[in-house]
Amino acid sequence: MMSPNPDARLASAILTVDLDAIAANWRYLRDLARASGRPVDCGAVLKADGYGLGAPPIARRLFAEGCRHFFVAHPDEGAALRVAVPEAWICVLNGLPPGGDSDFVELGLVPALNDLAQVSAWRSSAQRFARPLDAVIHIDTGMNRLGLTAEEATLLVNDRMRLRGLRLALLMSHLVSSEKPADPVNREQLERFRTFVSRMPGAPASLANSSGVFLGTDFHFDLMRPGAALYGINPTPGAANPMRHVATLQARILQVRQIDAMTGVGYNHDWRSARPSRIAVVAVGYADGYLRSLGNRGEVVIGNHMARVVGRVSMDLITVDVTDLPPSSVQPGTFAEVIGPSQTADQVAEKARTNSYEILTSLGRRYHRAYAGVTP
Numbered sequence: 367m368m369s370p371n372p373d374a375r376l377a378s379a380i381l382t383v384d385l386d387a388i389a390a391n392w393r394y395l396r397d398l399a400r401a402s403g404r405p406v407d408c409g410a411v412l413k414a415d416g417y418g419l420g421a422p423p424i425a426r427r428l429f430a431e432g433c434r435h436f437f438v439a440h441p442d443e444g445a446a447l448r449v450a451v452p453e454a455w456i457c458v459l460n461g462l463p464p465g466g467d468s469d470f471v472e473l474g475l476v477p478a479l480n481d482l483a484q485v486s487a488w489r490s491s492a493q494r495f496a497r498p499l500d501a502v503i504h505i506d507t508g509m510n511r512l513g514l515t516a517e518e519a520t521l522l523v524n525d526r527m528r529l530r531g532l533r534l535a536l537l538m539s540h541l542v543s544s545e546k547p548a549d550p551v552n553r554e555q556l557e558r559f560r561t562f563v564s565r566m567p568g569a570p571a572s573l574a575n576s577s578g579v580f581l582g583t584d585f586h587f588d589l590m591r592p593g594a595a596l597y598g599i600n601p602t603p604g605a606a607n608p609m610r611h612v613a614t615l616q617a618r619i620l621q622v623r624q625i626d627a628m629t630g631v632g633y634n635h636d637w638r639s640a641r642p643s644r645i646a647v648v649a650v651g652y653a654d655g656y657l658r659s660l661g662n663r664g665e666v667v668i669g670n671h672m673a674r675v676v677g678r679v680s681m682d683l684i685t686v687d688v689t690d691l692p693p694s695s696v697q698p699g700t701f702a703e704v705i706g707p708s709q710t711a712d713q714v715a716e717k718a719r720t721n722s723y724e725i726l727t728s729l730g731r732r733y734h735r736a737y738a739g740v741t742p
């Protein structure tokens with residue numbers, strides 16, 4: 367798919383992130399919501415370093431596309447993003463940490479206020495800094511994780527003075543089961559959120575993550591918060607993936623060896639050949655986020671052929687059975703595709719018995735990273 371550029375000559379593995387595809391995915395979601403005729407905005411969730419793909423270049427590209435609302439989990443992720451996109455509105459989902467207010471104000475970070483104590487702390491900051499501060503009110507409509515409880519939400523609705531000095535930038539809640547459209551909890555959360563929003567008139571609202579966008583226009587409100595779908599993860603599991611492919615991981619073949627029948631390969635000889643076999647050793651391992659659960663289950667693509675991982679996943683290496691592949695296609699120095707158009711993160715996740723979010727966010731630090739497409 368890509369020829370390694372000179373910087374990548376020594377790289378054992380290359381992660382290519384297609385920024386054009388991310389931009390296309392963002393526009394696709396925005397236009398899907400705007401097809402209803404309402405002026406719905408589309409933000410972007412870049413927590414965990416843009417789901418492992420590199421938040422700064424992704425943020426710069428999305429900002430150039432017109433994206434203005436960015437969400438991260440940790441305050442220091444917000445600080446890093448502030449450098450990448452100085453003009454952006456950045457919300458920290460994990461909330462306002464005790465004593466964190468000065469840093470938030472200086473960096474222009476907006477905390478998702480997750481309980482009434484945070485609301486009151488942020489309001490004190492607004493008084494102390496003598497300026498209106500943007501606030502996001504996160505209410506819990508069923509997740510039972512972060513956000514104001516139903517009781518706290520009622521207290522807030524009945525006493526708007528608690529928000530004096532703050533500018534209500536967003537009311538938000540998060541869906542429990544959005545990738546399962548038939549789950550009744552989606553509608554229950556929608557109704558709870560609607561009730562809350564109707565009692566806080568004038569403030570923009572946000573409910574939908576990636577899969578939430580596909581639950582229908584009712585779920586769009588004023589601002590959508592997709593993460594996964596931007597990075598190519600299928601937001602509609604069980605149906606065709608409407609998103610473009612984004613992340614490709616290639617790792618070099620280091621060595622090819624011939625072994626006899628009944629020969630063990632790798633740690634603990636967790637696999638034994640049933641026939642004389644050829645084994646390719648590929649430069650990716652659990653230190654690179656190639657999960658150990660892929661031992662004896664994962665596959666890589668070499669040429670146009672699938673080759674199965676045999677034996678355990680080591681720290682830096684996997685071993686794959688290439689007995690049935692044309693020998694000319696399996697040469698030391700050439701690349702095996704670990705994640706890519708022929709085997710998506712969703713498919714790798716299934717083999718690893720996890721979800722594709724974990725596959726992407728586990729991607730290691732030592733890959734050569736290449737950004738394809740327009741980089742602003």
Ligand SMILES: *Cc1c(COP(=O)(O)O)cnc(C)c1O
Pocket residue numbers: 411413459539540574575576577591592593594595
């Ligand atoms: C991670 C997250 C999102 C994005 O979810 P995706 O399923 O990746 O689209 C949106 N909102 C909140 C509060 C989140 O934590």
